Structure formats: C-alpha cells, structure tokens
Amino acid sequence: MAEEKSLNFLEEIVENDLREGKHQTILTRFPPEPNGYLHIGHAKSICLNFGLALKYGGKTNLRFDDTNPVTEETEYVESIKNDIEWLGFRWANEFYASDYFEQLYEFAVKLIRKGLAYVDDSTSEAIAQQKGTPTQPGTNSPFRNRSVEENLQLFADMRAGKYSDGTKVLRAKVELPNGQSGMAHPNMHMRDPIIYRIKHAHHHRTGDAWCIYPMYDFAHGQSDSIEKITHSICTLEFVPHRALYDWFIENLEIYPSRQYEFARLNLTYTVMSKRKLLQLVNENHVSGWDDPRMPTLSGVRRRGYTPESLRDFCDRIGVAKRDNLIDVGLLEFCVREHLNKVALRRMVVFDPVKVVITNYPEGKTEMVSSENNPEDESTGVREIPFSRELYIEQEDFLENPPKKYFRLAPGQLVRLKSAYIIKCESVVKDANGNVTELHCTYIPESRSGSDTSGINVKGTLHWVSVAHAVKAEVRLYDRLFKVEDVADAEGDFKDHLNPDSLKVQTVFAEPDLLKAKADIRYQFMRKGYFVLDPDTTADRLVFNRTVTLRDMWSKSSKT
RNA sequence: UGUCCGAUGGUGUAAUGGUAGCACAGAAGAUUUUGGUUCUUUUAGUCAGGGUUCGAAUCCUUGUCGGACAACCA
Numbered sequence: 001m002a003e004e005k006s007l008n009f010l011e012e013i014v015e016n017d018l019r020e021g022k023h024q025t026i027l028t029r030f031p032p033e034p035n036g037y038l039h040i041g042h043a044k045s046i047c048l049n050f051g052l053a054l055k056y057g058g059k060t061n062l063r064f065d066d067t068n069p070v071t072e073e074t075e076y077v078e079s080i081k082n083d084i085e086w087l088g089f090r091w092a093n094e095f096y097a098s099d100y101f102e103q104l105y106e107f108a109v110k111l112i113r114k115g116l117a118y119v120d121d122s123t124s125e126a127i128a129q130q131k132g133t134p135t136q137p138g139t140n141s142p143f144r145n146r147s148v149e150e151n152l153q154l155f156a157d158m159r160a161g162k163y164s165d166g167t168k169v170l171r172a173k174v175e176l177p178n179g180q181s182g183m184a185h186p187n188m189h190m191r192d193p194i195i196y197r198i199k200h201a202h203h204h205r206t207g208d209a210w211c212i213y214p215m216y217d218f219a220h221g222q223s224d225s226i227e228k229i230t231h232s233i234c235t236l237e238f239v240p241h242r243a244l245y246d247w248f249i250e251n252l253e254i255y256p257s258r259q260y261e262f263a264r265l266n267l268t269y270t271v272m273s274k275r276k277l278l279q280l281v282n283e284n285h286v287s288g289w290d291d292p293r294m295p296t297l298s299g300v301r302r303r304g305y306t307p308e309s310l311r312d313f314c315d316r317i318g319v320a321k322r323d324n325l326i327d328v329g330l331l332e333f334c335v336r337e338h339l340n341k342v343a344l345r346r347m348v349v350f351d352p353v354k355v356v357i358t359n360y361p362e363g364k365t366e367m368v369s370s371e372n373n374p375e376d377e378s379t380g381v382r383e384i385p386f387s388r389e390l391y392i393e394q395e396d397f398l399e400n401p402p403k404k405y406f407r408l409a410p411g412q413l414v415r416l417k418s419a420y421i422i423k424c425e426s427v428v429k430d431a432n433g434n435v436t437e438l439h440c441t442y443i444p445e446s447r448s449g450s451d452t453s454g455i456n457v458k459g460t461l462h463w464v465s466v467a468h469a470v471k472a473e474v475r476l477y478d479r480l481f482k483v484e485d486v487a488d489a490e491g492d493f494k495d496h497l498n499p500d501s502l503k504v505q506t507v508f509a510e511p512d513l514l515k516a517k518a519d520i521r522y523q524f525m526r527k528g529y530f531v532l533d534p535d536t537t538a539d540r541l542v543f544n545r546t547v548t549l550r551d552m553w554s555k556s557s558k559t
Numbered sequence: 560u561g562u563c564c565g566a567u568g569g570u571g572u573a574a575u576g577g578u579a580g581c582a583c584a585g586a587a588g589a590u591u592u593u594g595g596u597u598c599u600u601u602u603a604g605u606c607a608g609g610g611u612u613c614g615a616a617u618c619c620u621u622g623u624c625g626g627a628c629a630a631c632c633a
Binding site: 005006007008012031032033035065067068070071124127128131132133134135136137138165166168169185186187188189191194196197198199213215216217219220236237238239240241243261263268274316317318319320321322323324325326327329330333334336340341345347370374375404406407415416417418419421448451457458459460461462523525526527549550551552553554555556557 | 560561562563564565566569570571572573574575580581582583584591592593594595596625626627628629630631632633
C-alpha cells in the first residue's frame, strides 16, 4: 500500500469544491507579466497551478498579464513560454489580458452606469494624498460625485485620446456597508482604487489601438472570470487585493472565480525579486539573465539543473501560508539525486600532478574500460587510454598524511579507477620544494576486472593519461551571496555578493569528453556534476559545474 | 496607533479534539574500484500565559513575535 501523502491547503480546497459539487472540474491559470524572466519562485507557482490541474483532471491556461505597455515586451513572452515548456508543462490555452481590453472597457462602462466608478481629474499626488494612510482614513476626491452621464462622456473621451497621460483616471467608487465613503475603508486597496489610466504607449500586442489601460486589479480578476478560472492562485501579497477582486466580480455580476494565496518561495543565499535580478544584470554583477549563478529558470537550466529535479524540489518544499526561507541545500539535494541516476561518469583532473609509473613500459598505451554509470547498467562502458605517465589531483597526494587519509602518500597504495593499483615509491620536487612528480610502481595483476593480486586498498583515484588528456575549461560556481538571508541582511543587497561565486580553470579530461553533447549530463568523478556550456567552440570545451558531489571527507577533515 | 495574514526540531512541511510524523541538514555505523550512491541507527520541535475538555499543536482568550498593505506596477 502506498503511503498517502497529506494534502496541502489548496488541494484540500479543491477536493472540497469537487466533493460538494461546486465545480465539476477545475481550471487554473499561470499569469506572468511579460516584463522579465521567470525564476525558481515562478517554478513553484507553475508547479502548483499546473500540478493541481493535472492531479484533479483539470486544465491550466497560460495568461500574460500585459496591462502595462511600457514595461512589457514580446521577447519576454517567448522566454516565459520556453521556460514553462522546459519545466515540462503544457497549457490548455494561451491568453493575454490584452485580449480582453474591449470587454474590460465595457465592464468599466457598466460600473459607471451603476454609479460605481467615476473619472477623476486629480493629480497622482492629490490622489495619493486622498488615500490617507494605513492608520488614517482617506478623503473624498472633489470629482467623486460627477453624474453618470458626465463620467460616461469623460471616459469615452479618455479612450478617444482627448487627454494626455496622467490628466485623468477612472476610479472605482466604493461605499462602506454603513453608507459612508469607501475612502475610509480599513483596507487601503478599497479606497476608490484607480482602475484605468491614460498611457499613450505602444502595446506589444494591441499596438496603438488603446491609450487607456486597465490596472492590475481591474484586469486580473475579470480575466479569471472571463476564462471561468475556478481557482485563481497567487502569492500572499495579494491578500489585501482579494476584497477588491470579489467586489468587482460581485458588482459586475460575472462568473465568480475565487482567489487563494500561498507563501512565495524564498531561497537561502540568493534573491528572488525581478527588480533585484534585473539590477544584477544591468550592473554586470552577472553575465546576463541566464548566468548560471542566477536563480532564473534560464540560469539554472544553463547551470545544468534538470526539469525533473526542479519539479521534485517544488514538490518537496510544500505549500503553505507562512513565510519561508528554503535551504538551497534542498535544491542541491534534488538535483544530485536526479543527476546521480542519469549522469555519465567521466574522469577529469583539475589540479594535476604527474605520476610516472616506473615499471610500466615506455610508449605503451592500453585501453581500460569503465562503466558509464554504475546506477544504470544500460549505459554501458567506455574505453580509456592508460599509459606510463598520468595526471592525478594534487589533493590526492599528501607527503605527511593524517591518520585516515586513504589517498596517495609515500609508500601507500591506491587504486586508479578502472585500472591498476599503484604504490608511491618516491617524490620528485623542484628547487622550491614543490612536488612535481610522483614516482610509482604498478601491480600488473591488479588490473580492474581481472584482479588476482588479492590486495585491498581503501582509496580509488581518478586520473587521466598525460599523452591523451584533453584540455577543457570548467566554470565552478558557488553561491551568489555570502549571507543566508539576503533580503534580511543589513545594507544594500549587493554588498553581500560573494566575490568568489565564479572560478574558471583549465582542466585535463579523458578523451571521450571530446564527444560531449549539451543535452548529456556528466559526473566528473569525485568532482561534481557538469554540463556543456553554450560558450563551447570547436577548439574549446567549456563545462559548467551544476553542483558538487556530497563530500563527507572535506567536511570531517575540516574540523 | 489601523486592517489583514501567519507562528510545530537548524530548515521546510504533516497531524483537521485522541501515539507530534516525514523530508533536508546534523551525528554514528555498514557496504562500496567515486570519502559518491545505497542501507541501518540517531540528535532535535508545538511562541507565551490563561481558559474549555477525560484529553488541546488543534477550540476560546490575552499577549508576544514575524510578515503584508499608503505605484496612474503586477
């Protein structure tokens, strides 16, 4: 019997609605504004909206919330669609809030007719003034009591382009239950909110057809309603908007979509706001939106994260209404877990020291075979050239090793992965005392697969044959920020950038990596998971480190 | 000083009046031709006070703490 996973609060709501017959099926939507790139926080929302529909046999629309022409561009539309598909989801319909401009306009007219909206000539400063503060009630606009006819005419004139930007707006006219002006509403959003503003701007889809555009509050809920979205799921900062959301639906007498809010994702050692990410890009702290250190979907994709691991992550973090700060270690766990199963093992030496096997014939090369992935036999084996001169990692040799050091040391034995057991006989140093070569002997009968030596060694090292080594560039990434909770840290968030978040080095790889492909994941044995970067050219291989391997040794040896 | 939302191990997330569980992280051990993987074991929690109840993480109440809200942004 499979253990049943408990439901999150949204699943409970949906199951209740279905059980009580409130809905026969559910319809959700993912509503990005095309003014930036998607990040992991959006992935949580995408997995939630699409996941809920998938789980309960419903559908999900992709709807671009494109009501502000000055910040929105088609370029973003394309990247957003690409990211959602990459994550593995398919939308039922591709819609745009701008598809509904005409209908939204009619909704506004209806509100005016009902005496629930008015054209206001106040300046934006005056309107801000009228709003009051969270602790003080607002005051009425002097234009609040214009007649329906005048408002109708003025609003039509706004649409017709008779007024310049900022000179007039359409405002909802909210009344309190006791008949008093809504400007005294305890919820700031209910204090006669602006619902249409004049912007003589070119829209990415409607072009110059409009010079008035609806505000978010007058577009989102109505768009949900038009599409008959059953569950409109958004983040916590929209909680105070819900009263308005419902107010419009009620007064417009349209399909009652319902809004539900969950806590957005926060991750340690990074930032998750479009504004801050944009700043990192514009000020060249990163190479672009797809810099592998960025939490954008394009960034983590380039970094080598898989859609599977991201979906798993979103599944594990859960959904609730309390603020949270997820340990980025959980994300790393998810990607390691997936990559461990699919990545092909390869050997790459990062900081080489030469090993000369003194009893191995000069000029001889033999091929040893090694499994591509011990987790998946179907991936088969590959051949690796072995010869007299090899590179191993500098850190795999210590002249004076501590007690539980399983690697190479004078007189000590180690296994070279998929090849022979060797013994360190002597150390060659330069004038400065730096180790330049290790002279070793190998045990011929210890060959991998036909080992008759009877010797058991504790350590196994990766290596590459000097004569056959292929040079490559690796880009090693670390956390973008030095502090766990960047948003909570003192001062400007950029003060906390990690200066060592990127290290580039040239490494020596086994020749098979010449055949590396962008869609194949690799584990450089004992070093981490890597993926080919698009910067790769015909004569330069470039790899991004997705994540390191879990490393108990460095952890315990540090203390 | 207002309204709204929230508070469970280090981090997340369950338990819906009846044994506080799971995952990550941490620790210990076993296996291992990756100090990886895998497998055992293990540390650690209900914000505080009062109340209702046979019984409270859960209900009531007061308080404390955290967050959101005053863009012609979404």
